[in-house]
Amino acid sequence: MEYMKEEDFSVWYHKVLEEAGIVDLRYPVKGMVIYRKWGLYIIRQMQRFLEKMLEDAGHEPCQFPVLISEEVLGKETEHIAGFEEQVFWVTHAGKNPLERRLALRPTSETPMYESFALWIRSHTDLPLKVHQSVAVYRYETKHTRPLIRGREFLWNEGHAAHATEEGAAGNVEDIKRIYGSLISELLCLPYVIDKRPDWDKFPGAEATYAFDTLMPDGKTLQIATAHNLGQNFSKVFGIQYETADGKKEYAWQSSYGPSFGRLLAALISIHGDEKGLVLPPELAPIQAVVIPILFKKTEQENKEILDYVKAVEEKLISVGIRVTSDCGNQHPGEKYYHWEMLGVPLRIEVGPRDLKAGKVTVARRDTRSKSEMPFDELVNLAKLFDEISGSMRKKAEEKFKSGLYKAGNLNEVNSLLGKGIVSTGWCEGKECAGKIEETASILSIGGSQAACCVCGKQGREIRAAKTY
Amino acid sequence: MEYMKEEDFSVWYHKVLEEAGIVDLRYPVKGMVIYRKWGLYIIRQMQRFLEKMLEDAGHEPCQFPVLISEEVLGKETEHIAGFEEQVFWVTHAGKNPLERRLALRPTSETPMYESFALWIRSHTDLPLKVHQSVAVYRYETKHTRPLIRGREFLWNEGHAAHATEEGAAGNVEDIKRIYGSLISELLCLPYVIDKRPDWDKFPGAEATYAFDTLMPDGKTLQIATAHNLGQNFSKVFGIQYETADGKKEYAWQSSYGPSFGRLLAALISIHGDEKGLVLPPELAPIQAVVIPILFKKTEQENKEILDYVKAVEEKLISVGIRVTSDCGNQHPGEKYYHWEMLGVPLRIEVGPRDLKAGKVTVARRDTRSKSEMPFDELVNLAKLFDEISGSMRKKAEEKFKSGLYKAGNLNEVNSLLGKGIVSTGWCEGKECAGKIEETASILSIGGSQAACCVCGKQGREIRAAKTY
Numbered sequence: 001m002e003y004m005k006e007e008d009f010s011v012w013y014h015k016v017l018e019e020a021g022i023v024d025l026r027y028p029v030k031g032m033v034i035y036r037k038w039g040l041y042i043i044r045q046m047q048r049f050l051e052k053m054l055e056d057a058g059h060e061p062c063q064f065p066v067l068i069s070e071e072v073l074g075k076e077t078e079h080i081a082g083f084e085e086q087v088f089w090v091t092h093a094g095k096n097p098l099e100r101r102l103a104l105r106p107t108s109e110t111p112m113y114e115s116f117a118l119w120i121r122s123h124t125d126l127p128l129k130v131h132q133s134v135a136v137y138r139y140e141t142k143h144t145r146p147l148i149r150g151r152e153f154l155w156n157e158g159h160a161a162h163a164t165e166e167g168a169a170g171n172v173e174d175i176k177r178i179y180g181s182l183i184s185e186l187l188c189l190p191y192v193i194d195k196r197p198d199w200d201k202f203p204g205a206e207a208t209y210a211f212d213t214l215m216p217d218g219k220t221l222q223i224a225t226a227h228n229l230g231q232n233f234s235k236v237f238g239i240q241y242e243t244a245d246g247k248k249e250y251a252w253q254s255s256y257g258p259s260f261g262r263l264l265a266a267l268i269s270i271h272g273d274e275k276g277l278v279l280p281p282e283l284a285p286i287q288a289v290v291i292p293i294l295f296k297k298t299e300q301e302n303k304e305i306l307d308y309v310k311a312v313e314e315k316l317i318s319v320g321i322r323v324t325s326d327c328g329n330q331h332p333g334e335k336y337y338h339w340e341m342l343g344v345p346l347r348i349e350v351g352p353r354d355l356k357a358g359k360v361t362v363a364r365r366d367t368r369s370k371s372e373m374p375f376d377e378l379v380n381l382a383k384l385f386d387e388i389s390g391s392m393r394k395k396a397e398e399k400f401k402s403g404l405y406k407a408g409n410l411n412e413v414n415s416l417l418g419k420g421i422v423s424t425g426w427c428e429g430k431e432c433a434g435k436i437e438e439t440a441s442i443l444s445i446g447g448s449q450a451a452c453c454v455c456g457k458q459g460r461e462i463r464a465a466k467t468y
Numbered sequence: 469m470e471y472m473k474e475e476d477f478s479v480w481y482h483k484v485l486e487e488a489g490i491v492d493l494r495y496p497v498k499g500m501v502i503y504r505k506w507g508l509y510i511i512r513q514m515q516r517f518l519e520k521m522l523e524d525a526g527h528e529p530c531q532f533p534v535l536i537s538e539e540v541l542g543k544e545t546e547h548i549a550g551f552e553e554q555v556f557w558v559t560h561a562g563k564n565p566l567e568r569r570l571a572l573r574p575t576s577e578t579p580m581y582e583s584f585a586l587w588i589r590s591h592t593d594l595p596l597k598v599h600q601s602v603a604v605y606r607y608e609t610k611h612t613r614p615l616i617r618g619r620e621f622l623w624n625e626g627h628a629a630h631a632t633e634e635g636a637a638g639n640v641e642d643i644k645r646i647y648g649s650l651i652s653e654l655l656c657l658p659y660v661i662d663k664r665p666d667w668d669k670f671p672g673a674e675a676t677y678a679f680d681t682l683m684p685d686g687k688t689l690q691i692a693t694a695h696n697l698g699q700n701f702s703k704v705f706g707i708q709y710e711t712a713d714g715k716k717e718y719a720w721q722s723s724y725g726p727s728f729g730r731l732l733a734a735l736i737s738i739h740g741d742e743k744g745l746v747l748p749p750e751l752a753p754i755q756a757v758v759i760p761i762l763f764k765k766t767e768q769e770n771k772e773i774l775d776y777v778k779a780v781e782e783k784l785i786s787v788g789i790r791v792t793s794d795c796g797n798q799h800p801g802e803k804y805y806h807w808e809m810l811g812v813p814l815r816i817e818v819g820p821r822d823l824k825a826g827k828v829t830v831a832r833r834d835t836r837s838k839s840e841m842p843f844d845e846l847v848n849l850a851k852l853f854d855e856i857s858g859s860m861r862k863k864a865e866e867k868f869k870s871g872l873y874k875a876g877n878l879n880e881v882n883s884l885l886g887k888g889i890v891s892t893g894w895c896e897g898k899e900c901a902g903k904i905e906e907t908a909s910i911l912s913i914g915g916s917q918a919a920c921c922v923c924g925k926q927g928r929e930i931r932a933a934k935t936y
Contacts, residue, residue: 027579028582040531063508064495066620067620085562088560090558090559092556152533
């Protein structure tokens, strides 16, 4: 989407969520939505891509229960302090109170690390890397927004223990690469990795790296995070291993997760246009739809066209393309509207002239350009998909870059908020941070020097923005 | 497994769950287990097979929130009466009580049908068929058993609304066929469909059909159910559609679900042997493992064998077989133990003699027979997989049939309980049912006539067994 005002964007976003069958917002529990067909198909594609990359890199799947005992959740004090306002508590079963109340997982560090302490004995058990794709629960008190901030959200969370500090740091780098592939290769979305300031770290972490992208209303959206946990949790949970020479050491840990809901929100918002979704071909659950153009001159001609549609569909299936045909009774215009709303990358129109000339007419969803293609070239459609992905990625990156600003003083910073990400300076003083954060969030504190946008003293470069 | 005493079976079952990496039972919340790698890989295979069949048959995926408002859950009186003892209640968020408590879904009829009433307007919206693969929560007070009876379990649940009674009945038949494929084709397991007696129906259903299989200790295990719901729920939730001639009618509904945990428990128990799991090839996450037999005579010879292992692996990958190789430093015997425990259908041994003769040695997990195969025939391994599946299915069916008994009186019934499924008669009197159910469960009431095993009066044929 081109830059949009917050209200206009919100209206458009809700319309697409409904018309494309992403989620139904009418569920009678606040902050929770019903995922519908098209939303789930897209999430399924993301999830399979991510899980394959994680498993190829040595992560094992696991699935922990949704309920966590209060004792386990409370073991790491910073961690529980960060989440205690947000935890849903199960206190009763049937008509009776439980002996001890149970938490719906807000994240799974604590129950997993309780198990890590049982699973890890020796240096030969390391590294241990696991992941799970589940829903997590946080009682958000801020304004909830579908897919962006909800009280139930779908994600994948990964957790690792390494023998050394370098091992854990290397794993965080691996994860940056894996999430980078998911976001940039599969979803064709731009992002920047921000090392969060200390006051905005994950509770219990040494360092938090966040993947931020930029929404059409100029606010950033955090779509994934990776945390270096040091030995904080391993010391609390007793995750020790025996080294090759018989000493006991605490493991070094990391945890990380992308939000499928937020990735989907970014995908919809950044690539979408006034006709609805625009999906990158590798991700799209359906990559091409074949639509017959029937003039109903004669039954015979119609039959020939429908046979031709079938032949086109079969040819595409034979080269592994996810294709469907839409031979219903609606007017082609209605069909176009529907498949454009769903963001299917290619529409292949097949009419009498196409049949006669042994060709098809191909309409691209991203550029809306039409071209003709001989039937025999359909087998090379994957090349066109690469071109589409490349072009979508490039367009989104250019948009993203045009939303990167520099500002010298707080007035300038404030005038740019809501337009994109603003680089400026900060003296590292608490008071000045407070002034900046009256209107913006500090996304990251960089290494280079820059004058503080509040007091003018020499300080460090920061990135600031309005955030979701 | 051959017939086993209950205690012996239980010891074996727990050993396999642990050693094959199916679940970890040490999770500190009663009735909840941690799913581990191998268990999840198998469930993933089942889930993808089932979801594909459901979606090919017109079911759409959806995912509803885990939390249900008390008002919605309580709308259908029989239904809530059936579940109220089993519901986990969320009463607090953060430090504050919720205005209205929320239930963890024990099953999803009520929240889904609240939405069905919004989604269905006209006969053209029907049939509506949706499914979701999620965890559900029931506070079981009976003895919990891993994968078999837990307080959190993984399943797929399907829900449908049809315009006519026949439509709903036809859908239940479709589901019987789909679940039949899952159980018999993919898992190679025997089952019988039992129409449950009225007192054992799903709460709110007109009729419940259960898929029962027989475990090695002679008890039946219900692995899936399908319910004809009639118009009970549609009347309560106001699921009405407008007919072609403008009248308002209530929809006819059905709901159904297999338990992935119980399917996995049956798979492990029925096909397994003293060396661990035995997996049917179509289901197995890894279908073949290639193991080098190295004599360490010369580095050169070892290298040649390892190259040959690689060539075997690549050949199998090229024909779509899920294969891995195990070239670690352990003794081949240790490797055999490991891959046999996991139930991988074929072990392919590659030693100096195999290399020289351009062949491999193939060991079947199910029969433990070994044979030699020329390298070039590896591309036809799929044929051997069919043979293995067929043979596993046949063996399990024969075992199942040998557990089907007939009994004339209650003494006979009781003497056969714990050995299998007993056909006998019942007069349809409450008192006699009570006597039978002192020791057994009545699985189904059939159509044929038979003398009551308690009072001798002419009645109907029933099937009875000890059940999990």
